[in-house]
Amino acid sequence: MGMQTEQFSSVLELALPTEVDAGGAEAMSNREAEQRLAEERYGLEIFQRAILEGDQQAWALLQDRFSDLVRAWIRRHPKREIAIRLDSEENYIAQAFERFWQATAFKQDLQFTSLAAALSYLRASLNGAIMDTLRTYARPREASLSTPGYEGVSVSEDGDDGGELWEILKSLLPQRREQYLAYLLFHCGLKPREVVRYCSQEFHSVQEVYRLRRNIVERLLRQADQLRWRLSVH
Amino acid sequence: MLAFGEEGLAPEVVRHLHACMICQRRLMQFQSLSHHLLAQLYRSQCPDGQRLSFYCAGLLSGEEQRQIAAHVQECPLCAEEVAVTRRFMADPLTPTTLAPSFLRLATTPTGRQAWHGLPDGRPSAAWPRYYHSEEFELVLHISSSSAGRCAVYGQLSCVNAPLGGAAFEGRQAVLQPLKTVRKKPAERAAADTALLRLTAEIDNRGMLTFPTVPPGRYMLLLHLRERDLVIEELQIDGCRVIWS
Ligand SMILES: [Zn+2]
Ligand SMILES: [Zn+2]
Numbered sequence: 516m517g518m519q520t521e522q523f524s525s526v527l528e529l530a531l532p533t534e535v536d537a538g539g540a541e542a543m544s545n546r547e548a549e550q551r552l553a554e555e556r557y558g559l560e561i562f563q564r565a566i567l568e569g570d571q572q573a574w575a576l577l578q579d580r581f582s583d584l585v586r587a588w589i590r591r592h593p594k595r596e597i598a599i600r601l602d603s604e605e606n607y608i609a610q611a612f613e614r615f616w617q618a619t620a621f622k623q624d625l626q627f628t629s630l631a632a633a634l635s636y637l638r639a640s641l642n643g644a645i646m647d648t649l650r651t652y653a654r655p656r657e658a659s660l661s662t663p664g665y666e667g668v669s670v671s672e673d674g675d676d677g678g679e680l681w682e683i684l685k686s687l688l689p690q691r692r693e694q695y696l697a698y699l700l701f702h703c704g705l706k707p708r709e710v711v712r713y714c715s716q717e718f719h720s721v722q723e724v725y726r727l728r729r730n731i732v733e734r735l736l737r738q739a740d741q742l743r744w745r746l747s748v749h
Numbered sequence: 750m751l752a753f754g755e756e757g758l759a760p761e762v763v764r765h766l767h768a769c770m771i772c773q774r775r776l777m778q779f780q781s782l783s784h785h786l787l788a789q790l791y792r793s794q795c796p797d798g799q800r801l802s803f804y805c806a807g808l809l810s811g812e813e814q815r816q817i818a819a820h821v822q823e824c825p826l827c828a829e830e831v832a833v834t835r836r837f838m839a840d841p842l843t844p845t846t847l848a849p850s851f852l853r854l855a856t857t858p859t860g861r862q863a864w865h866g867l868p869d870g871r872p873s874a875a876w877p878r879y880y881h882s883e884e885f886e887l888v889l890h891i892s893s894s895s896a897g898r899c900a901v902y903g904q905l906s907c908v909n910a911p912l913g914g915a916a917f918e919g920r921q922a923v924l925q926p927l928k929t930v931r932k933k934p935a936e937r938a939a940a941d942t943a944l945l946r947l948t949a950e951i952d953n954r955g956m957l958t959f960p961t962v963p964p965g966r967y968m969l970l971l972h973l974r975e976r977d978l979v980i981e982e983l984q985i986d987g988c989r990v991i992w993s
Binding site for chain 1: 778
């Protein structure tokens with residue numbers, strides 16, 4: 516008899532992610548609270564076994580159980596419409612789990628203190644997959660290395676070391692204000708009009724941005740060698 | 750001239766440009782250098798989308814959180830992404846949100862009716878086993894099958910609707926072998942093929958049958974329409990007892 520009672524406690528119900536709880540703040544009975552606690556414990560255990568102990572069944576179970584939830588998240592993402600045009604839901608789901616695994620597996624200092632904490636890693640991983648996909652497509656045409664209009668020649672071959680180039684550029688622009696404008700123009704790819712919109716306290720008019728930009732570019736042209744650039748047209 | 754690269758140059762500027770070689774060359778230099786800088790520098794200081802997401806969720810180390818916070822102050826593109834991400838992460842959707850119609854009954858098991866319709870075999874002391882949750886009741890039984898294997902039978906019923914077995918018809922029951930192995934995903938894929946996962950379909954009386962189950966530790970999963978029932982650990986090794 517005692518043994519059987521023990522068995523009962525090992526049966527847990529794992530609710531499927533349902534659509535948002537429309538009622539929201541309605542009072543929960545004690546039993547529902549207990550139920551939630553049991554689900555919480557079970558869900559958390561799956562995460563712990565899968566991620567911290569590398570239990571393969573638990574990992575399979577985790578993907579099986581939570582991919583519907585991840586799908587529901589995608590459908591509620593603020594950028595879902597663009598995201599879905601760029602890649603499939605299935606790919607985002609697969610990427611979310613892969614990134615989640617990369618970020619968490621076998622991390623000694625990692626602890627999931629609650630199911631919500633574990634899920635926030637998963638949700639952040641999904642968001643990372645979506646945002647990185649959007650970034651790829653948001654890169655302005657002018658910032659691409661392969662447009663036909665790009666005639667500048669990178670003197671150094673390690674072209675992707677933007678950090679170093681940025682440091683050089685900063686050293687050529689002593690004024691903080693010029694540095695920041697150069698940052699907004701060349702690092703963020705903003706147009707002068709957008710600069711004024713973003714930083715109206717700092718830059719008051721488009722004319723002012725044009726003027727500052729000319730000063731910056733002229734100054735930089737005098738130091739072009741340092742910027743790994745030379746004009747290749749004649 | 751100041752507005753190079755923008756949509757509208759004033760007509761007199763355009764006229765002058767056509768005539769003046771010096772200005773043409775200067776404009777070309779301006780454009781080329783701008784393009785070079787943009788191509789090399791564009792978002793080179795930004796954390797990638799993953800780190801920025803983790804930053805928004807507060808999952809990075811204190812030092813990293815501070816670095817990225819400083820960057821977000823300066824970078825309008827990351828600031829925009831942070832705003833989107835915060836909105837997304839604040840969404841309350843979690844798996845613990847239950848269907849509002851869910852009913853929970855007393856935890857004390859009731860209705861332990863005798864096991865009906867067991868095909869053959871004498872039960873050992875440990876069997877049948879009763880599993881119970883608020884809404885569901887599951888009785889599991891085993892008998893010997895071929896070559897040291899067991900047949901596992903289950904009857905699932907709904908506490909609220911004792912004759913409602915038809916509601917489970919066609920739902921899947923899964924017996925997953927349990928074995929804790931420390932492996933990376935690449936190694937998992939290979940290991941998964943060796944894994945014997947057994948499935949069965951629940952019939953219209955709520956019955957499920959796994960005809961030949963090798964002894965071992967399993968997890969039993971019942972994929973019902975609205976939720977899953979899980980028995981985390983199920984030791985199948987009682988068959989020998991029957992014959993001793
Ligand atoms: Zn001229
Ligand atoms: Zn940024």
